[in-house]
Amino acid sequence: MLEPGRYIKDILRQAPGTAVTAHGWVKTRRDSKGVHFVQLNDGSCFQDLQVVIEAGTLAEAVLKQVTTGACIRVEGDLVESPAAGQAVELRARAIHIFGEADPATYPLQKKGHTMEFLREIAHLRVRSNTFGAVFRVRNALSFAIHRFFQERGFLYVHTPIITTSDAEGAGAMFGVTTLDLMNLPRIAQGPQAGQVDFSQDFFGKPAHLTVSGQLEAEIFALAFANVYTFGPTFRAENSNTPRHLAEFWMIEPEMAFCDLAGNMRLAEEFLKYIIQYVMEHCLPDLEFFNKRIDDTVLQTLEHVATSDFAHITYTEAISLLEKAPRTWEFPVYWGADLQSEHERYLTEETFRRPVIVTDYPREIKAFYMRLNDDGRTVRAMDVLAPRIGEIIGGSQREERYDVLRDKIRQQGLDERAYWWYLELRKYGSAPHAGFGLGLERMLMYLTGMKNIRDVIPFPRTPGYAEF
RNA sequence: UCCCCGCUAGCUCAAUGGCAGAGCGUUCGGCUGUUAACCGAAAUGUUGGUGGUUCGAGUCCACCGCGGGGAGCCA
Numbered sequence: 001m002l003e004p005g006r007y008i009k010d011i012l013r014q015a016p017g018t019a020v021t022a023h024g025w026v027k028t029r030r031d032s033k034g035v036h037f038v039q040l041n042d043g044s045c046f047q048d049l050q051v052v053i054e055a056g057t058l059a060e061a062v063l064k065q066v067t068t069g070a071c072i073r074v075e076g077d078l079v080e081s082p083a084a085g086q087a088v089e090l091r092a093r094a095i096h097i098f099g100e101a102d103p104a105t106y107p108l109q110k111k112g113h114t115m116e117f118l119r120e121i122a123h124l125r126v127r128s129n130t131f132g133a134v135f136r137v138r139n140a141l142s143f144a145i146h147r148f149f150q151e152r153g154f155l156y157v158h159t160p161i162i163t164t165s166d167a168e169g170a171g172a173m174f175g176v177t178t179l180d181l182m183n184l185p186r187i188a189q190g191p192q193a194g195q196v197d198f199s200q201d202f203f204g205k206p207a208h209l210t211v212s213g214q215l216e217a218e219i220f221a222l223a224f225a226n227v228y229t230f231g232p233t234f235r236a237e238n239s240n241t242p243r244h245l246a247e248f249w250m251i252e253p254e255m256a257f258c259d260l261a262g263n264m265r266l267a268e269e270f271l272k273y274i275i276q277y278v279m280e281h282c283l284p285d286l287e288f289f290n291k292r293i294d295d296t297v298l299q300t301l302e303h304v305a306t307s308d309f310a311h312i313t314y315t316e317a318i319s320l321l322e323k324a325p326r327t328w329e330f331p332v333y334w335g336a337d338l339q340s341e342h343e344r345y346l347t348e349e350t351f352r353r354p355v356i357v358t359d360y361p362r363e364i365k366a367f368y369m370r371l372n373d374d375g376r377t378v379r380a381m382d383v384l385a386p387r388i389g390e391i392i393g394g395s396q397r398e399e400r401y402d403v404l405r406d407k408i409r410q411q412g413l414d415e416r417a418y419w420w421y422l423e424l425r426k427y428g429s430a431p432h433a434g435f436g437l438g439l440e441r442m443l444m445y446l447t448g449m450k451n452i453r454d455v456i457p458f459p460r461t462p463g464y465a466e467f
Numbered sequence: 468u469c470c471c472c473g474c475u476a477g478c479u480c481a482a483u484g485g486c487a488g489a490g491c492g493u494u495c496g497g498c499u500g501u502u503a504a505c506c507g508a509a510a511u512g513u514u515g516g517u518g519g520u521u522c523g524a525g526u527c528c529a530c531c532g533c534g535g536g537g538a539g540c541c542a
Contacts, residue, residue, distance in 0.1 A: 028502090028503080030500095030501045030502070030504060031498095031501085031504095032498075032499075032500060032501055032504090033497090033498060033499060033500095034499075034500085035499095035500060035501080036501090037500075037501050037502075037504095039502080048502095050501090050502080052500080052501090068492095081500095082500065083500060083501070083502075084502080085501090085502050086502085103492090103493060103494085104477085104493060104494080105477075105493095106477090106493095107477065107478080109477080109478080109491085109492045109493075110491095110492075110503065112478085112479080112491085112503080113478065113479085114478080114479075114535095116534060116535070117478065117479090119534095171540070171541070172540090212542095233542080235540090235541075235542085237540055237541075238468055238540090239468095239539085239540060239541075240468080241536095241537085241538085241539090241540090241541095242535090242536085243541080243542080244540080244541070244542080245542090248542070249542095250542060329538090330538095339538090339539090340537090340538075340539090341538095389541090389542095390541070390542070391542075392542080393541080393542065436542060437542075438541090438542030439542085440542080441542055442542095451535090452542095462468095463533090
């Protein structure tokens with residue numbers, strides 16, 4: 001394995017005159033009369049190591065195998081590069097071929113490929129410039145998220161992937177079962193006769209993949225004060241858009257002794273922190289995105305990291321939209337949910353920066369959000385970002401037992417299914433709040449990538465679960 | 468799931484119902500150290516699938532599949 005100091009990113013920082021050995025995959029090769037240039041990359045950084053092979057240095061048979069896609073080891077001397085583009089280059093003395101790649105069939109040749117094509121070769125696309133940058137940024141982002149919360153004393157909690165509380169209510173869920181689907185056990189008699197007998201299933205009742213760790217995170221917040229989850233989440237919605245996945249990663253902080261104002265402060269501080277971290281640690285990758293994917297990325301990130309987010313209430317947003325000099329496809333009135341066109345207008349045209357919209361009508365938000373004194377709005381917040389829409393959704397939670405119980409009843413939910421959630425309000429309840437951030441949505445924002453399927457290693461969407 | 472658009476060489480795309488094309492990549496040759504190198508030449512096709520209309524279908528029609536954009540749902 002590569003020890004620290006032997007990655008290409010380390011080799012590129014070493015002084016000329018050093019003897020080094022580099023490992024990696026050939027990105028491209030250019031031939032001149034007496035010299036060959038090989039771009040070598042091991043994924044450790046955006047920049048390739050330029051390997052220079054003087055004619056006659058290597059056996060013709062070896063040289064012939066140094067083709068795009070091949071995996072090689074190069075031993076040689078690091079020297080100052082006489083040409084622009086790189087400070088140092090590796091003058092090869094010997095090359096070992098680990099694995100060749102037939103140029104006639106290797107699909108990742110040096111040319112522009114569409115994202116759609118690269119998605120079909122997800123086992124190879126990670127070696128491309130774009131996806132190398134995407135996954136380095138994804139890695140840095142993940143680390144920055146942990147660091148942000150750890151620095152603030154948040155406890156990292158692992159909420160369950162499999163859940164039997166079909167009560168989360170956040171969209172369609174994937175079933176989890178060991179029953180034989182071709183031969184389902186049925187209840188023989190009684191009022192439920194003919195229905196599937198889940199008492200024979202693995203968990204003795206219907207089970208699903210989680211759609212959110214929030215309710216369980218609340219349990220931990222009421223013992224550890226500040227906690228966060230960071231894990232996979234599953235939605236069986238038939239959503240076919242560039243912004244939805246059936247399997248995605250979500251970060252959900254939950255804070256006791258916190259109201260909506262504190263929640264908003266944390267969300268803004270959090271977004272700025274992770275943006276700054278990625279800008280500090282992945283600048284060459286971001287510069288590439290800015291050059292080839294979206295030429296507004298760097299400017300937008302700098303702007304967001306340094307400017308204050310706009311804050312408006314839902315009621316103010318409706319009033320703004322009603323006065324907007326344009327016609328809406330979906331009508332704007334108090335009580336209507338904000339549509340994509342409305343969110344985009346607010347964040348892209350009115351404010352031109354992230355906007356936090358708060359205090360939505362109770363009817364269009366989840367039962368667990370804290371009721372305001374006006375009795376018609378709840379302490380919800382959505383952070384809207386230009387181009388991708390809602391990036392964070394959160395709220396102050398209803399901590400009052402009676403109010404929560406009434407809201408559960410009013411929404412026609414079975415309060416017995418929420419027995420432990422209600423008990424949290426009975427024993428040592430506290431004001432608390434939290435939010436959810438979609439990791440992939442954040443990555444789209446950071447990279448300018450247009451399709452969420454291109455910021456996750458192996459996307460799962462309706463009708464697609466390859467690799 | 469709904470609306471719109473698309474599917475032709477490895478990739479990106481042309482082709483009035485009448486001989487299947489180009490650029491890039493690949494291969495070969497040239498070029499004084501290149502940077503998405505450059506110059507010249509060559510090879511490369513079950514036109515997404517199944518039916519249908521027609522003397523004749525890449526082109527028109529039907530159904531199916533896949534992809535993209537927009538919408539809904541949301542993170």
